[in-house]
Amino acid sequence: xxxxxxxxxxxxxxxxxxxxxxxxxxxxxxxxxxxxxxxxxxxxxxxxxxxxxxxxxxxxxxxxxxxxxxxxxxxxxxxxxxxxxxxxxxxxxxxxxxxxxxxxxxxxxxxxxxxxxxxxxxxxxxxxxxxxxxxxxxxxxxxxxxxxxxxxxxxxxxxxxxxxxxxxx
Numbered sequence: 001x002x003x004x005x006x007x008x009x010x011x012x013x014x015x016x017x018x019x020x021x022x023x024x025x026x027x028x029x030x031x032x033x034x035x036x037x038x039x040x041x042x043x044x045x046x047x048x049x050x051x052x053x054x055x056x057x058x059x060x061x062x063x064x065x066x067x068x069x070x071x072x073x074x075x076x077x078x079x080x081x082x083x084x085x086x087x088x089x090x091x092x093x094x095x096x097x098x099x100x101x102x103x104x105x106x107x108x109x110x111x112x113x114x115x116x117x118x119x120x121x122x123x124x125x126x127x128x129x130x131x132x133x134x135x136x137x138x139x140x141x142x143x144x145x146x147x148x149x150x151x152x153x154x155x156x157x158x159x160x161x162x163x164x165x166x167x168x169x
Contacts, residue, residue, distance in 0.1 A: 049074035082106035095119040
């Protein structure tokens, strides 16, 4: 309740995003487009919509520069899905990768994130980073596995008072 007393009521939230994506590469330029089925469920009330993403990456020797626009189109619970714009750069040298990103997320303002990855072998990468965001910033870490055309990624993200999130793809 408003005084912080436990009412015994439970609150559930679930979000599912299923993307279908295509990419095209010509020389040092890569372009991508995704169509996503996006659904949310809050205490048994489920809604769904379709949103679109687009992005580009340009390689210049050991550097990569990218930009993307996410979640365009679509509404949930009579509100537009939060649009996200990103601008980033990365440097890859041998077994190391360092990256930084500026992110604009809806009306929430702009945040900065930075991190790195270390390749233990051709198919195993360890990742760590820090999201510099007032309410939901903090430590992130992950693991990436690749074998041929298949890949698996796991990430842990801290969300302050809201706890943590595990992501897999």
